Amino acid sequence: xxxxxxxxxxxxxxxxxxxxxxxxxxxxxxxxxxxxxxxxxxxxxxxxxxxxxxxxxxxxxxxxxxxxxxxxxxxxxxxxxxxxxxxxxxxxxxxxxxxxxxxxxxxxxxxxxxxxxxxxxxxxxxxxxxxxxxxxxxxxxxxxxxxxxxxxxxxxxxxxxxxxxxxxxxxxxxxxxxxxxxxxxxxxxxxxxxxxxxxxxxxxxxxxxxxxxxxxxxxxxxxxxxxxxxxxxxxxxxxxxxxxxxxxxxx
Amino acid sequence: xxxxxxxxxxxxxxxxxxxxxxxxxxxxxxxxxxxxxxxxxxxxxxxxxxxxxxxxxxxxxxxxxxxxxxxxxxxxxxxxxxxxxxxxxxxxxxxxxxxxxxxxxxxxxxxxxxxxxxxxxxxxxxxxxxxxxxxxxxxxxxxxxxxxxxxxxxxxxxxxxxxxxxxxxxxxxxxxxxxxxxxxxxxxxxxxxxxxxxxxxxxxxxxxxxxxxxxxxxxxxxxxxxxxxxxxxxxxxxxxxxxxxxxxxxxxxxxxx
Numbered sequence: 001x002x003x004x005x006x007x008x009x010x011x012x013x014x015x016x017x018x019x020x021x022x023x024x025x026x027x028x029x030x031x032x033x034x035x036x037x038x039x040x041x042x043x044x045x046x047x048x049x050x051x052x053x054x055x056x057x058x059x060x061x062x063x064x065x066x067x068x069x070x071x072x073x074x075x076x077x078x079x080x081x082x083x084x085x086x087x088x089x090x091x092x093x094x095x096x097x098x099x100x101x102x103x104x105x106x107x108x109x110x111x112x113x114x115x116x117x118x119x120x121x122x123x124x125x126x127x128x129x130x131x132x133x134x135x136x137x138x139x140x141x142x143x144x145x146x147x148x149x150x151x152x153x154x155x156x157x158x159x160x161x162x163x164x165x166x167x168x169x170x171x172x173x174x175x176x177x178x179x180x181x182x183x184x185x186x187x188x189x190x191x192x193x194x195x196x197x198x199x200x201x202x203x204x205x206x207x208x209x210x211x212x213x214x215x216x217x218x219x220x221x222x223x224x225x226x227x228x229x230x231x232x233x234x235x236x237x238x239x240x241x242x243x244x245x246x247x248x249x250x251x
Numbered sequence: 252x253x254x255x256x257x258x259x260x261x262x263x264x265x266x267x268x269x270x271x272x273x274x275x276x277x278x279x280x281x282x283x284x285x286x287x288x289x290x291x292x293x294x295x296x297x298x299x300x301x302x303x304x305x306x307x308x309x310x311x312x313x314x315x316x317x318x319x320x321x322x323x324x325x326x327x328x329x330x331x332x333x334x335x336x337x338x339x340x341x342x343x344x345x346x347x348x349x350x351x352x353x354x355x356x357x358x359x360x361x362x363x364x365x366x367x368x369x370x371x372x373x374x375x376x377x378x379x380x381x382x383x384x385x386x387x388x389x390x391x392x393x394x395x396x397x398x399x400x401x402x403x404x405x406x407x408x409x410x411x412x413x414x415x416x417x418x419x420x421x422x423x424x425x426x427x428x429x430x431x432x433x434x435x436x437x438x439x440x441x442x443x444x445x446x447x448x449x450x451x452x453x454x455x456x457x458x459x460x461x462x463x464x465x466x467x468x469x470x471x472x473x474x475x476x477x478x479x480x481x482x483x484x485x486x487x488x489x490x491x492x493x494x495x496x497x498x499x500x501x502x503x504x505x506x507x508x
Contacts, residue, residue, distance in 0.1 A: 003345075058447060059447055061445075065446050066445050066446055066447070067443065067445060068446050068448075069446075070446065070449050070450075073446060077450060077453065078446075078450060079454075081447070081450075082447045082450060082451065084451075129378060165417065177454040177455060178454065178455070178456040178457070179456065202286055208336075209456075210312065234445070234447065234448065235451075236304065236305055236332070236333030236442075237304035237305050237307075238303045239307075239334060243300070
């Protein structure tokens with residue numbers, strides 16, 4: 001199967017460090033194997049972050065794409081190639097608190113590189129769904145999960161807004177950017193909390209849309225971390241990250 | 252968070268490396284199909300704001316740009332450098348040629364008030380029109396103190412020490428907040444927007460407004476009579492020796508024979 005082949009490429013140290021070369025764009029129609037190849041070519045495995053026990057394929061300063069212009073990237077919006085500060089602290093929190101996740105079904109929304117989902121699988125969550133609507137993210141999550149020897153189920157449909165009693169725990173890293181999206185997320189998460197008493201954990205580096213929302217009074221701080229040096233340098237002005245648990249009154 | 256709120260003005264101009272050509276009607280320069288980027292002095296202003304945020308002295312950086320749709324690219328660059336949110340005042344193409352520093356300063360004054368900012372940081376001038384007016388007029392409209400041509404900004408309690416590049420040296424002044432600062436070349440060296448930061452910038456909020464939302468009418472107070480190319484230099488000639496050079500200079504009347 002394609003993944004095994006790509007893994008052997010990975011083990012032999014290829015990937016990354018190459019010129020942009022063939023600038024094919026990846027459409028969702030292309031199969032996972034082609035996407036995985038392209039990801040391996042343009043990213044490197046990085047452990048220079050808050051969860052070094054999890055290796056992740058990322059665009060780092062060693063990659064040609066790091067200094068590329070947007071139109072030079074073969075991937076449209078490669079959000080999955082960045083380990084976001086909110087994702088880093090959330091993943092650290094999961095690894096540090098296995099008891100909160102062990103044995104439960106977990107959904108990682110906006111999974112990106114899949115770090116939080118991989119961490120949940122590592123600490124013994126009974127089932128893990130990594131959800132991202134970008135097909136490249138799905139391929140990256142599959143690569144990263146295999147590289148870390150864990151099983152996660154990938155889901156590319158948009159699950160935001162679906163209320164579902166299958167998810168005991170929902171985690172989200174760095175999803176609170178703009179007010180409109182925040183409101184959609186908060187409505188959904190509040191509903192999920194009320195209806196099914198889901199545990200909701202949010203990793204966030206202090207983005208204003210979250211800090212300024214009234215929901216803040218329903219968030220309990222359960223984790224706080226100093227961001228590692230590289231992450232601080234890449235996220236001008238951010239030095240810390242927080243993990244919040246949504247704490248709504250069940251009516 | 253109780254840090255400063257900073258507004259930075261970002262103008263989209265013809266890229267500094269482009270050779271500018273005068274339009275055939277001699278009433279402006281050719282802009283179609285020409286590479287544009289952020290005014291370099293405004294980049295310095297964004298960089299300074301981001302550094303203040305990194306030092307935890309600023310809590311939020313708002314960037315604003317007045318002009319056509321493409322100005323959003325300029326704002327995205329500023330967001331990629333580390334600004335938090337952007338306001339685009341959309342000025343239609345037909346009005347854009349009439350947009351002058353007075354209008355921009357009126358618009359920025361409204362935004363500064365609405366966003367309750369403590370500092371407005373601007374480039375000292377734009378490299379296209381070289382006006383060097385917006386910062387000064389803005390300070391006048393807001394009735395705030397100003398520190399122009401800044402090459403160093405140090406935050407004090409409720410005020411700023413601003414080192415200014417003046418003729419023959421440096422002048423350091425202390426100004427109370429809120430204040431307007433315009434940046435000179437030596438204030439800092441702006442950072443490069445990496446692809447990951449360009450990606451992150453896409454998730455940051457960008458609001459579009461119209462000049463009428465701020466009650467500002469874009470009406471020119473002057474008329475451009477003509478735009479001329481600088482005089483072209485005539486080709487020189489090479490001389491073989493110093494003697495020959497001296498002879499030529501004498502011949503041309505630049506030296507006494």
